[in-house]
Amino acid sequence: MSTENRQEEFTKYLADGQVYKKDYIIMGTGILDGEPITGAQIKVPLKTMNRHGLIAGATGTGKTKTLQVIAEQLSLKGIPSVLMDLKGDLSGLAQPGDASDFILKRSEKIGVDYDPMGLPVELMSISDEKGVRMKATISEFGPVLISQILELNDTQSGIISLIFRYCDLQQLPLLDLKDLKKVLQYITNEGKEAVTKEYGQVSSASVNTIMRKIIELEQQGAERFFGEKSFEVEDFVRTKYGRGVVSVIRLTDVQSKPKLFSTFMLSLLSEIYETFPEQGDDDKPKLCLFIDEAHLVFDNASKDLLEKIEAIIKLIRSKGVGVYFCTQTPTDVPDSVLGQLGLKVQHALRAFTAKDRKAITKTAENYPLSPYYETSEVLTSMGIGEALITALNEKGIPTPLAHTLVRAPITRMDILTEKEIDDVCKSSDLIDKYNQEIDRESAFEILGDKLEKIEKEQEKAVLPGPKPRTTRRTKQDESIIEELSKNTMVRQIGRTIFRELTRGILGSFTRRR
Template identity: 85%
Template sequence: MSKTEEFITHLAEGQKYKKDSIVLGTGVLDGVPVTGAQIKIALKTMNRHGLIAGATGTGKTKTLQVIAEQLALKGVPSVLMDLKGDLSGLAQPGTANDFIKNRSEVIGVDYVPMGLPIELMSISDEKGVRLKATVSEFGPVLIAQILELNDTQQGVISLIFRYCDVNHLPLVDLKDLKRVLQFITNEGKEAIKKEYGQVSSASVNTIMRKIIELEQQGAERFFGEKSFEVEDFLRTKDGKGVISVIRLTDIQSRPKLFSTFMLSLLSEIYESFPEQGDADQPKLCLFIDEAHLVFSNASNDLLEKIEAIVKLIRSKGVGVYFCTQTPTDVPDSILGQLGLKVQHALRAFTAKDRKAITKTAENYPDSIYYETSEVLTSMGIGEALITALNEKGIPTPLAHTLVRAPITRMDILNPAEIDAVVQNSALVYKYNQDIDRESAFELLEKKMADIEEIQKKAELPGPKASTTTSRRTTKDDSLFAELSKNTMVRQLGRTIFRELTRGILGSFTKKR
């Protein structure tokens, strides 16, 4: 048996799949692509998470595009966080040329250009479906982690959420949170002290500054209603999974907002989706491009929360894929949870680079066909080292792979095409409306105005002044509860307090 035949057999033995799979490319031996050595990924293991890494310009984003395409063709929806703006082309068919046709022929797949169903989404000013969440849905734990608060300040946030839950004060946006902070150190200071103890003004002032910092990164557009329902990610069209492209090109300089959004999304999916166990294919896959933005500015506590969710969300049928330049951008505790590893070329210009390449090579299975550290620096564009998990959870043989070409456009949509996608979206009409209902800010403002009016009337002279004062003081004590009862009838959105409970991360989740 020739070396090539041994190579094909070696790869095939590690990829004996009884269930469905997707083809990423073909194996490369001694620098030459080998026909018949297809590299396949079992759909059954796509909820085991993954990493797509490599230097700038080596083809990471196109590999991400290929995986999302193949999942969509199998009926699996996905969510793509697009920070560079080059994934919207999924909506339009690609262009065939001789180079792509030859590559497809070597890999052993047909190249059929087509556009796929996509949904453009945004958390800022980009066109698309507006993704929002309320402060209440975040909960005290996530809010405290995002604001990077110490233990004392976290206690203040927990107190605020408790007070608002008990008194039916909906925390919808950051304006509500700031107003309650003002209330507990001013008008409501004595009542708070009597029920919960003394609250430090210094802690409140620090929290207020942290909120303002978050607002300066554009968070006021993210917090609010109507809250996005993550079940809307689980859509198919004509048998194809819908690809939700979240356009984040204008928040690269605002990493805290990005990490806030990413963590809230993972938390909401984990809390909302039912347990699925091992299924023949994932329910949903999330691809986080430029993943270093999530981790480089995250506190240790925030990293622990991300790690916890990544470990647990697999049982919900959800796979999470990180796309970044080097594996070292992702914490070791999370790297250890990843099943699929796609490593594009790395560049070695400094001693530090060479050490990083050596360390990266040690993270991959040994191969009798490759010197991994050498292959890492010699691969061309559209080539990658790939290892995944087979259906038994065993890593497949490491393979230098020629990755197949995307069947959709390898470029962005023009403004007219973006407008067409947005106009044809049913979700735009569902979510792109501003709702500013009565929440904590309005209720507290009304309460203070009513108290002032009562106090003014109580000061009027008359024979029954003392009786009136007593009666109105009693009315003042119950005024807030009555106001709350009346406004609760008119509340809109998903934050319906009687139907919600706190989840494991302190965020709101519906009872089922």
């Protein structure tokens, strides 16, 4: 068969699997025998973009740029996205790219116009990076999620559930970590008797373990994340000038804090799932989330946490939300999650060791067979900006596997300058809404006031004021007074009775807002 006929057959082979009645994005063009074939475009229908996806490959093979391309094309179609930027190189989406000769020739081969432009970008942060501050309260997490994040056993999780129940009944708002710690201290000290009477014995050893877990979370900067004002996930779903807003969550200072990152990711997915209405199979997704360095989510997650992530990935599709994981090898993602993914973009892998070669063989088995490629060989021979791509067509059937020359980003393939970052922040519609310090009265302050009043009342009970002098005092009176002053048990009983009475009164305080 001649080269020309082989190329025509290859183009038809790809086209037959990509007949779309609805809108789609173009990822690039197919490569055959080492040459890009103009007209053999690789398309992904918007209808299946809520079926999730994977972008994998060795360091430096172009994974992040592929992520950038998909986010760009979605934005141009009016679909907003959320990008987890752990390396700091996705902020460039706000500025136009560079129309160099290399980029123009690449676009010509693919058969698309190259029109550099900046897209509407919202910079966000859960730490000290510039941008919209994203926060959530302890109450919004709930006892189950808090227990999973802290990796607690059943007994310790029961104590967390008890605390949430107690705070609900006593109208003690749980907003941040200091609230949670204060309640833990209270139920093992001043409030122990009241809590034991109502809920049963609480183990001090278990409470101490929970306190240490909270301190570990604090050391990773979680106190910046927990609190008010809570971020409303509906603010992700915005458009400007007909283009979807790209929300870039800057996490460059969180790479060394994997527990904080996995905590944030799970809370975000949970909030989106619980907040967004059911959408079903629409013609395009409502929102897409891209998780760069996804191994940080899974490597530091407990078994319960992984089960929670898997459940959300399965269910969140019906909300019109697609989740895309960007990582080095598919094995970084659990098989239970990997099986849920529709779009797979596999950049080159490197085989330096026997373990690497086994990983490549296993990776190749996860892709459809192709009459044009030996997948395991292509995986190690692709250049930068090339990838093996398979998606789902509009009927949910995997498209033919294609060695693809991926299109270049139309936005800047580099970070923004400090001035450009400041300009993006100044034009933000959300910074005034969220970047304000709020520390309203919550469990920490309410219990602090309660304990302070108890201490003052105890001081009055134990140290009464001077009695008025009497003109006469019998020896019998003096002996009784002396005996009472020496009797420590009598004093202790008096303090205990007073303490119980005081708790009964102060425990009925209403929540102050």
